[in-house]
Amino acid sequence: MSNVAHQSARETASLSDLTSGHVLDGALFAARHAAHDIVAVDEPLNVAFDVGGMRRGTVNVCTGVAAVSSALTLVAANTRQGAWLACVDVPFLSMSAAEEHGVALERVVRVEVPSTAPRARVLGALIEGFDVVLLSKWGCSPSEVRRLVARVRALSTLLVVLEHSDMCVADTHLHTSAARWCVDSHARHREVALDVSGKRVRPRRCTVHV
Amino acid sequence: MHGARVNEAQPRLSSAAVSIATQPVRTAAVVFPHWVSVVGTAGQPAGAAIRAEEAAQREFEYVVRRITDMAPLVHVHAPGVALLSSRGPSRYFGGDDAMARHLHDISCHHMSRDHMSRNDLAKTQLLQHGVGVADGRCAALVAAHVAAHRGEPVVVPVGGSQRFLAPAPVSVLETCADISADTVHLLVRLGMKTCGAVADIEERLLIDRFGDEGRRIFHLVHGVDVEHLVPQVPPSDFSRRWASDEPLPTVSMVLGHVQRDCVGIVGAMADRGVQCTRMHIAIESDHGEDNQRVWHQPRGFTATGLLDRLRWQLSGWGAQAHAATPTAGIVSVRFEPLEVCVAACTQEELWGGSRERDERASRAVTMALSVHPQVVATVIEWAGGRSGATQFDDIDARVIDLTDSTAARQRVNEGQGAARQWSGALPRPLPTTVFTSAFKVQLLDQEQRSVFVTGRHELSASPVFVVVNTPHHAMAQTLKSGTFTITSWAGPWPVEERWWDPVRRRRLARLQVVVDTEPGARNEVVLLLCAEKREWSLTAMYE
Numbered sequence: 188m189s190n191v192a193h194q195s196a197r198e199t200a201s202l203s204d205l206t207s208g209h210v211l212d213g214a215l216f217a218a219r220h221a222a223h224d225i226v227a228v229d230e231p232l233n234v235a236f237d238v239g240g241m242r243r244g245t246v247n248v249c250t251g252v253a254a255v256s257s258a259l260t261l262v263a264a265n266t267r268q269g270a271w272l273a274c275v276d277v278p279f280l281s282m283s284a285a286e287e288h289g290v291a292l293e294r295v296v297r298v299e300v301p302s303t304a305p306r307a308r309v310l311g312a313l314i315e316g317f318d319v320v321l322l323s324k325w326g327c328s329p330s331e332v333r334r335l336v337a338r339v340r341a342l343s344t345l346l347v348v349l350e351h352s353d354m355c356v357a358d359t360h361l362h363t364s365a366a367r368w369c370v371d372s373h374a375r376h377r378e379v380a381l382d383v384s385g386k387r388v389r390p391r392r393c394t395v396h397v
Numbered sequence: 398m399h400g401a402r403v404n405e406a407q408p409r410l411s412s413a414a415v416s417i418a419t420q421p422v423r424t425a426a427v428v429f430p431h432w433v434s435v436v437g438t439a440g441q442p443a444g445a446a447i448r449a450e451e452a453a454q455r456e457f458e459y460v461v462r463r464i465t466d467m468a469p470l471v472h473v474h475a476p477g478v479a480l481l482s483s484r485g486p487s488r489y490f491g492g493d494d495a496m497a498r499h500l501h502d503i504s505c506h507h508m509s510r511d512h513m514s515r516n517d518l519a520k521t522q523l524l525q526h527g528v529g530v531a532d533g534r535c536a537a538l539v540a541a542h543v544a545a546h547r548g549e550p551v552v553v554p555v556g557g558s559q560r561f562l563a564p565a566p567v568s569v570l571e572t573c574a575d576i577s578a579d580t581v582h583l584l585v586r587l588g589m590k591t592c593g594a595v596a597d598i599e600e601r602l603l604i605d606r607f608g609d610e611g612r613r614i615f616h617l618v619h620g621v622d623v624e625h626l627v628p629q630v631p632p633s634d635f636s637r638r639w640a641s642d643e644p645l646p647t648v649s650m651v652l653g654h655v656q657r658d659c660v661g662i663v664g665a666m667a668d669r670g671v672q673c674t675r676m677h678i679a680i681e682s683d684h685g686e687d688n689q690r691v692w693h694q695p696r697g698f699t700a701t702g703l704l705d706r707l708r709w710q711l712s713g714w715g716a717q718a719h720a721a722t723p724t725a726g727i728v729s730v731r732f733e734p735l736e737v738c739v740a741a742c743t744q745e746e747l748w749g750g751s752r753e754r755d756e757r758a759s760r761a762v763t764m765a766l767s768v769h770p771q772v773v774a775t776v777i778e779w780a781g782g783r784s785g786a787t788q789f790d791d792i793d794a795r796v797i798d799l800t801d802s803t804a805a806r807q808r809v810n811e812g813q814g815a816a817r818q819w820s821g822a823l824p825r826p827l828p829t830t831v832f833t834s835a836f837k838v839q840l841l842d843q844e845q846r847s848v849f850v851t852g853r854h855e856l857s858a859s860p861v862f863v864v865v866n867t868p869h870h871a872m873a874q875t876l877k878s879g880t881f882t883i884t885s886w887a888g889p890w891p892v893e894e895r896w897w898d899p900v901r902r903r904r905l906a907r908l909q910v911v912v913d914t915e916p917g918a919r920n921e922v923v924l925l926l927c928a929e930k931r932e933w934s935l936t937a938m939y940e
Contacts, residue, residue: 252914252920252921252922252940253940254940255829255830255940256829256939256940259829269754270754271754271755271757271758273758273761278833279830279831279832279833280829280830281785281786281827281828281829281830281831281937282777282788282789283785283788283789283827284785284826284827284828284829287825287826287827292777292789292809293777293802293805293806293808293809293810294758294805295776295777296758296762296774296775296776296794296799297774297775297776297777297791298762298765298772298773298774298775299772299773299774299775300769300772301769301771301772303769303771304768304769304771304772305768305769308712308768309765309768309769309772312761312764312765312768313761313765315761315764316757316758316759316760316761316762316764317757317758317761318754318758364918364920365918365919365920366920366921366922367919367921368885368911368921368923370885370886370887370909370911370923371887372824372887373824373887373888373909374826374887374909374911374923374939375826376826377921377923377939
């Protein structure tokens with residue numbers, strides 16, 4: 188659905204609220220449902236999504252040279268709107284950088300899962316309770332990954348993974364490459380090529396500053 | 398029916414609390430001075446003092462049990478000091494005098510038993526014990542101490558506390574009413590050596606001089622000690638046990654059967670205006686294996702919350718890899734509240750807050766932690782500093798109430814603004830990946846010689862290559878081991894930390910280098926290197 192069509196459907200849905208008393212038809216219900224299920228994404232990565240943001244209940248993969256920055260940009264707007272973020276096994280993630288990207292740190296919980304623990308069960312618990320889960324790697328068997336993805340979809344959780352895996356086809360895969368830094372007195376910004384793929388988006392390649 | 402619900406104890410107060418209308422609330426105290434002195438002994442080694450205290454507590458427990466037969470609510474302050482509300486027992490025995498005599502007899506009985514077993518202690522010392530009854534707690538304790546000397550119970554008449562306390566030294570305020578020693582000494586130095594002398598002072602003057610403590614002193618010496626022993630339902634009255642004749646093999650079956658009990662416990666507590674904050678859940682299998690855990694919920698358990706905890710405990714027990722897993726179905730579940738508090742009113746935040754999300758996240762953290770003891774969950778607190786690795790501290794999420802959003806904002810945003818702009822902090826953008834344990838790299842010039850930072854914070858030569866030997870697993874995607882060509886660099890930036898402290902002082906230089914990870918395709922990564930004592934290490938990366 189294009190942005191314009193989506194917007195008009197949403198407006199129609201809100202108009203129908205005013206004239207309450209009739210049953211919503213399927214299209215309106217779908218439009219309202221879809222509007223509710225979109226999570227805003229900060230610039231510049233909002234260009235990667237046709238509907239203006241990520242859908243809830245999806246698996247988003249960030250890889251490449253700017254993977255961590257991309258992941259932080261993806262989740263930042265959502266945390267500012269009250270969502271809780273669980274960062275699983277990312278001890279190297281700088282919280283100062285997360286704050287710089289706009290993540291609301293008061294709703295961030297870092298979780299470390301040792302190799303001896305049943306990882307899938309810990310992830311399952313976090314997917315159940317958190318709105319957004321940032322995961323460094325899957326670390327589970329293919330069947331466990333399938334179950335976890337099913338849970339992500341059922342509970343409308345947003346999953347962001349920093350690893351590309353054959354076990355799970357991502358809804359959105361953002362791969363960053365060909366980074367060029369602008370350095371003067373210090374490293375200022377960079378230009379990266381962003382490859383967007385996945386089963387829920389139109390494949391494209393664009394250049395962004397992250 | 399599989400299960401039979403057993404209410405361990407019904408709340409006892411319903412009949413007792415009906416009507417204690419006319420009789421005033423009074424307090425009875427039982428004191429054993431020699432045990433009190435055992436606890437207060439100064440100059441002993443710490444271990445010996447603790448052992449003596451434990452022994453005294455053990456001995457005193459016998460007396461307390463006998464008193465509990467007569468009145469269920471007994472406050473044990475310390476070994477040798479017990480207090481109880483005299484209203485119920487006094488009505489039962491026919492007056493305070495009779496009740497005090499009965500308490501005295503209980504203590505005497507213990508004395509004779511104790512004396513038989515401890516011939517080595519002086520008889521006169523052992524016989525010292527006193528029972529006092531008065532309107533307030535302080536007067537009752539003083540009366541008990543007086544009774545210990547007299548060898549017979551002392552009952553202060555109703556309304557006679559002030560007259561009774563008047564000749565008593567001011568120091569009783571310290572020993573019997575927890576008034577600070579400094580205040581008591583000051584009263585003595587001001588010339589007021591007895592409670593009667595203090596009672597002559599106006600309340601206003603006492604409050605002016607001693608604040609809230611002055612008001613308490615005034616009430617104490619006038620015998621209007623307001624701290625009465627109010628009977629409360631002990632937490633264990635809400636404990637419940639579900640038992641089943643037939644072992645239940647699955648978690649969902651157990652939950653289905655126990656659900657009504659959870660609702661019952663929470664409902665019973667809500668009727669009393671309290672909620673449970675700490676619950677002990679004990680599960681037993683048909684083969685006698687048991688699993689116990691104490692769960693804590695600072696905001697009080699709901700029925701769903703209790704069921705959640707039971708589910709986590711059951712699934713955690715069944716999933717353990719070692720031999721501790723149950724070998725048979727579950728036959729009994731016991732809930733025992735360990736801590737209850739007055740039910741607080743919780744209200745949805747008007748704007749900017751989403752309580753339901755906070756609670757969901759809090760439950761998820763508790764659940765994730767219950768899966769395995771080594772799972773660690775932390776929240777973030779601003780700590781300050783120049784390095785990205787130290788600016789935020791991790792705090793164990795178990796000790797934090799995750800639903801308290803105000804505290805969370807304060808924790809993270811503390812010092813926001815000018816206070817965060819540390820001199821020598823990194824310029825923005827900040828590195829996204831920081832390595833807590835920095836690892837060594839080599840910085841080489843065109844001739845493959847090491848580059849170092851001079852005393853004037855200048856590079857000895859232009860860096861051309863950086864050699865990464867042991868890449869961190871965190872950077873495996875971006876940077877493999879090998880030699881990388883530096884396309885540009887910025888710095889070095891000197892950092893001097895704690896120059897005044899010879900042990901913790903640090904002198905280092907930071908350098909941003911841009912390396913090309915794919916020479917043909919030009920894919921650049923910025924590394925933050927740190928030179929300290931002529932060695933370079935990789936501390937952060939811009940991913």
